[in-house]
Amino acid sequence: MENRLSTEERIKAVKYFYKCSNYSNTAKQLNVELNKETIQPSTIQRLVKKFENTGSVCDLPKSGRPSVINDFNIQTAVLREVNATPTSSCRRIACQLDGSGDEISYRSVHRCLRSMGLKPYIPRLFHALHEDDSDRRLHFAEEFLAYAEENVSFVNSILWSDEAVFKLNGHINRHNCIYWRSNNPHEIIEKEVNLPGVTVWCGISSQGIIGPYFFDGTVSGSSYLEMLSEWLWPQIESRIQGGERIIFQHDGATPHFAIIVRDWLNAKFPASWIGRRGWMEWPPRSPDLTPSDFFLWGTLKDLVYNRKPQTIEELTAAITDGVQSIDNELCQRVCQSVSSRLQKCLNSDGHHFED
Numbered sequence: 001m002e003n004r005l006s007t008e009e010r011i012k013a014v015k016y017f018y019k020c021s022n023y024s025n026t027a028k029q030l031n032v033e034l035n036k037e038t039i040q041p042s043t044i045q046r047l048v049k050k051f052e053n054t055g056s057v058c059d060l061p062k063s064g065r066p067s068v069i070n071d072f073n074i075q076t077a078v079l080r081e082v083n084a085t086p087t088s089s090c091r092r093i094a095c096q097l098d099g100s101g102d103e104i105s106y107r108s109v110h111r112c113l114r115s116m117g118l119k120p121y122i123p124r125l126f127h128a129l130h131e132d133d134s135d136r137r138l139h140f141a142e143e144f145l146a147y148a149e150e151n152v153s154f155v156n157s158i159l160w161s162d163e164a165v166f167k168l169n170g171h172i173n174r175h176n177c178i179y180w181r182s183n184n185p186h187e188i189i190e191k192e193v194n195l196p197g198v199t200v201w202c203g204i205s206s207q208g209i210i211g212p213y214f215f216d217g218t219v220s221g222s223s224y225l226e227m228l229s230e231w232l233w234p235q236i237e238s239r240i241q242g243g244e245r246i247i248f249q250h251d252g253a254t255p256h257f258a259i260i261v262r263d264w265l266n267a268k269f270p271a272s273w274i275g276r277r278g279w280m281e282w283p284p285r286s287p288d289l290t291p292s293d294f295f296l297w298g299t300l301k302d303l304v305y306n307r308k309p310q311t312i313e314e315l316t317a318a319i320t321d322g323v324q325s326i327d328n329e330l331c332q333r334v335c336q337s338v339s340s341r342l343q344k345c346l347n348s349d350g351h352h353f354e355d
Contacts, residue, residue: 009034010047010057017048074104078112129285134350136283141342141350143280148339155336156206158247158274159236162292163219166198166304168315198315201227202300204291205246206335208328210235212319221258229264245272252276252284288352289341295334299326 005013009030017026023041030039051057074097081093088096090113094106104112113120129137148154199219202211213227240246248269250256257276265273274280287293303322309315344353 004038005043005047007058013039013044013047014051014057017044023048074108075112075116078104078109079116082113082118129351133283133285136281136350137286137289137345138350140281140283140286140289141345144342145339145346153245154247155339156332157245158249158335158338159203159205159210160291160335161201161203161248161250162290162297163199163201163215163253164292164297164300166200166301166315166319168309168312198312198319200319202292202296202323203232204296204331204335206332208331209296209323209326212323214316214319219253219255221255221261224255224258225261225264228261233268247272247274249274249282249290251282251286251290289338289345291331291334291338294341296326 012033013026013030016029017023020026020029023044026044027039027041030044031037047057054060077097078093081088081096085092090106090109093109094104097104097109199215200211201213201215202209204210210232213231215223215227217223236246246269248265252275255261262277265275265278269279271279275282276284283289300319300322303325304315304318307314307318309318341353347353
């Protein structure tokens with residue numbers, strides 16, 4: 001609070017105190033006179049103590065070495081490293097400069113970059129699109145939006161599903177993948193992700209999340225069908241028999257494309273499932289279009305790994321608790337956002353788009 005008072009106001013505070021010898025009364029008088037409400041008795045006490053110890057109400061010069069962020073030579077050296085390798089972290093830049101004779105801490109590197117108007121941008125992870133993927137994405141977007149325009153409940157009828165792999169040593173940390181630039185370079189990492197660990201299935205709809213279901217080992221056509229028929233179907237059968245339409249969605253992963261799985265889906269979800277060779281064809285390599293990928297797994301992995309599970313039991317418990325902590329209203333907003341994302345897909349001619 002002291003640094004918010006001018007020198008004249010500080011002098012006035014000390015004079016008032018010596019007249020009444022009461023910190024509280026001094027603070028009240030200053031608040032009234034200066035039209036403030038934030039001056040506390042403790043502020044007056046510190047000012048008086050400072051005056052009695054130093055003979056002044058002004059702040060003493062700060063100790064320690066002088067700031068380097070305004071040093072032209074340091075700024076030039078930092079900028080040179082960033083231009084050479086824009087993906088370098090502050091620690092790496094500091095190490096590089098230390099090796100070249102310009103000693104500077106990584107915190108000073110960060111302040112220096114900020115002072116020059118540079119910001120750290122985190123790239124997004126995407127599957128690389130194949131040659132004809134854009135056309136398939138365009139077709140799906142057009143078909144989906146047409147159905148959504150005809151039937152306002154269409155989007156809310158979809159159960160989006162997917163599997164994800166969780167492992168004990170954490171998930172992909174994009175916070176270590178940065179680009180220092182004055183403007184967002186919109187950098188995208190296109191990378192195939194196939195990590196070993198606990199395989200989890202979840203379904204998300206406007207009504208909330210169904211799951212998690214943990215697979216025992218590698219997911220195959222038979223184990224996937226077992227999950228659908230013996231675990232998922234009993235949970236939704238009564239809703240379908242009661243007249244509710246549920247449209248099941250999954251991607252074109254190999255277990256999903258098994259003949260036994262497609263036959264089961266055609267029998268249980270006639271003209272009501274989205275996937276590879278489904279009633280609606282799901283475009284391959286399109287995680288940016290399904291709530292499972294653009295929302296659920298990222299949110300869930302943050303919740304899970306914040307707990308730092310050390311065993312498989314702790315990991316599965318953290319996943320279960322994380323799923324239960326995501327409220328239904330948020331799920332509804334996320335699922336209803338698919339239409340706007342598909343419109344962005346159309347606007348980008350089927351390519352990946354900026355959120």
